[in-house]
Amino acid sequence: MKKVTVQDQSTVEKVKCHAAAIGVAMKESIYPLTATVQYPRQRKKMPDNFRGYLLFDPEKCINCWECAFICPANAIRMKEAPNKKYYPTVDYGKCIFCHFCIDSCSGGALRTTKIHDVAYKDMDDMVTLTEEMIEPPEIIREDKTLVEYQIDKKDLQIKKTREVDYLFVDEVPPSVEILMVSMCIDGASCIGCHVCEQVCESGAISSAIANGVMRMKIDTDTCTGCGLCVKECSMQILKLVRK
Amino acid sequence: MATETESEWDVKVPDKPLKDKVYFENLKSVVIDTEMCSRCLTCAAVCPGGITVVNNKVDFPDYETKCFDCGACVRVCPRFAYEPKSGLGDHIEFTAGRSKRFSGQDGAMVTELLVSAMEMGMTDRALFAGRDEKWATEMFHARDPEQLAITTLGGTKYTFADVLPALKEAVKFTKSGVGIVGTPCIVSGVRKLQQEYPIFREKVKLVVGLFCTENFHYDDISSYLKAKGVDFSKLVKTDIIKGKFVSTMTDGKVKFKVAEAEAIVASGCNVCTDFTALESDASCGSVGSANGFSTVVVRTEAAKKVMAFIREKGYADFDEGDPAQLGFLIGHKQKRAENIKK
Numbered sequence A: 001m002k003k004v005t006v007q008d009q010s011t012v013e014k015v016k017c018h019a020a021a022i023g024v025a026m027k028e029s030i031y032p033l034t035a036t037v038q039y040p041r042q043r044k045k046m047p048d049n050f051r052g053y054l055l056f057d058p059e060k061c062i063n064c065w066e067c068a069f070i071c072p073a074n075a076i077r078m079k080e081a082p083n084k085k086y087y088p089t090v091d092y093g094k095c096i097f098c099h100f101c102i103d104s105c106s107g108g109a110l111r112t113t114k115i116h117d118v119a120y121k122d123m124d125d126m127v128t129l130t131e132e133m134i135e136p137p138e139i140i141r142e143d144k145t146l147v148e149y150q151i152d153k154k155d156l157q158i159k160k161t162r163e164v165d166y167l168f169v170d171e172v173p174p175s176v177e178i179l180m181v182s183m184c185i186d187g188a189s190c191i192g193c194h195v196c197e198q199v200c201e202s203g204a205i206s207s208a209i210a211n212g213v214m215r216m217k218i219d220t221d222t223c224t225g226c227g228l229c230v231k232e233c234s235m236q237i238l239k240l241v242r243k
Numbered sequence B: 001m002a003t004e005t006e007s008e009w010d011v012k013v014p015d016k017p018l019k020d021k022v023y024f025e026n027l028k029s030v031v032i033d034t035e036m037c038s039r040c041l042t043c044a045a046v047c048p049g050g051i052t053v054v055n056n057k058v059d060f061p062d063y064e065t066k067c068f069d070c071g072a073c074v075r076v077c078p079r080f081a082y083e084p085k086s087g088l089g090d091h092i093e094f095t096a097g098r099s100k101r102f103s104g105q106d107g108a109m110v111t112e113l114l115v116s117a118m119e120m121g122m123t124d125r126a127l128f129a130g131r132d133e134k135w136a137t138e139m140f141h142a143r144d145p146e147q148l149a150i151t152t153l154g155g156t157k158y159t160f161a162d163v164l165p166a167l168k169e170a171v172k173f174t175k176s177g178v179g180i181v182g183t184p185c186i187v188s189g190v191r192k193l194q195q196e197y198p199i200f201r202e203k204v205k206l207v208v209g210l211f212c213t214e215n216f217h218y219d220d221i222s223s224y225l226k227a228k229g230v231d232f233s234k235l236v237k238t239d240i241i242k243g244k245f246v247s248t249m250t251d252g253k254v255k256f257k258v259a260e261a262e263a264i265v266a267s268g269c270n271v272c273t274d275f276t277a278l279e280s281d282a283s284c285g286s287v288g289s290a291n292g293f294s295t296v297v298v299r300t301e302a303a304k305k306v307m308a309f310i311r312e313k314g315y316a317d318f319d320e321g322d323p324a325q326l327g328f329l330i331g332h333k334q335k336r337a338e339n340i341k342k
């Protein structure tokens, strides 16, 4: 076992340490430094990839349901819209803000915001309908100060600015994107129903008949890796693979 | 399963007798409207559209607009380019067996073969045609021998079961393979699927066929039996013994000659010449063996392995089988070749 022993310090060093301690105490009593953000008057600055409240753009949605499939909390349900397409609704009573939905959205229809403070009166209100996700939610802003934590080596610096943070993310910060493409794993089991071709939004799948055989082709340059064909293939012979 | 991926592949385009019609209409005119259809539902198993059964007939509502015209149905239909088969067929062994573990229609060898294949690791699921309390068939995916405690899974149901659509599902989920049982028409359907699509060749590992003279549509047989005084809530077994249809209830039996029910025999059975399920891995039936035993005709190496496993584990008792006893029914079905219109 190792014993902890008090450092052997000279008298001068001891005095220096005491003086430093008194100095910190004096400074704190005049200008106290606190790590606490005085929410709602102050608001912490969030990074652009903060996993917050979701916004949805139906124009970009390709109806692939991937968000609903991937949601580990089962918070996303697809509901039929008047235009016969299915769009997501989010139950914030279940959402764990993992944003797998955003990561899996190949059309870029789901977007994050830096909003994390939406309050509801009851559980039913927490089910957010598609139409409520198109525009940002109404929130009461009382914040006047923006607080930023800056970690400088070992020291935590707190920077307070008198300004109001902009809570929307116009440009999604670039992430390391894994490009996927659809490929066939068992061409001989293809029944040739063309469903893949019909559901493909980017026109990457084509077919041509010549000499009594049909040639199916996936153009891997055009394929966006959205996975619609993989989901619809009745023989389950298409698969998303890394480009 | 092949893991190689490809971005280009070829698909067969089958011939169409009616050139300007969609494939389903071709199937309809060649097989369904001519009363040749066996209702094996092989077509429904692969159809990406909506082939189903309407009023006891294989049909595709709104096929004019909904048929993808892919031709999968005519590729797999065993009756589209019908090659009738008959006889006892090639086999490695002809025997009789009685399972010590399960009870079934006869010696429960069908159940024994499918469960043993699972235990050997040859398959990881087996499809059984179970039934509800009104004796309508319901498909059941068994994944564990213990599930055979469901007593309605064994035993013969004299009505059609949707085995092949269930097989399509099973093939999607299985890792090591699927075992199935069915009447000769279903067995022929599986072989067609395997001939056309590798996915079925790789995944269907054991096909047990049943001896079969004929089958009935559910509405027909159930109202017929009701009229004869059969109470479904008390019915425990149906059987055809020496030409008599016997319904055993908890409080008695109702018997009548099957020949009387000729009018309700499904039309597709009238052109079927296959009594012994010639294309199976192993066929089972009641004729050809003593009471309480199932006749087992082992035809392929796969079935031979399973039989060896059953013997090694001592899961069943064995007895001599007598192929000569099958002669009458084989001949009876051979005669149906006359009903096939060319």
Ligand SMILES: Cc1cc2nc3c(=O)[nH]c(=O)nc-3n(C[C@H](O)[C@H](O)[C@H](O)COP(=O)(O)OP(=O)(O)OC[C@H]3O[C@@H](n4cnc5c(N)ncnc54)[C@H](O)[C@@H]3O)c2cc1C
Pocket (backbone or CB within 6 Å): B103, B104, B105, B106, B107, B108, B109, B110, B111, B112, B127, B128, B129, B130, B153, B154, B155, B156, B157, B158, B159, B160, B161, B163, B181, B182, B183, B210, B211, B212, B213, B214, B215, B216, B240, B284, B285, B286, B287, B294, B295, B329
């Ligand atoms: C419609 C029909 C007609 C038959 N006709 C004859 C005959 O004329 N002569 C003869 O010797 N044998 C006939 N059999 C076979 C016989 O009735 C027994 O099924 C066979 O002997 C196997 O008995 P077992 O105890 O080994 O089977 P079990 O262990 O009881 O298993 C039988 C299995 O068959 C399956 N099954 C039951 N009904 C159906 C159905 N309708 N469709 C698909 N699968 C089903 C079930 O999944 C069950 O697990 C017929 C069977 C059927 C389904």
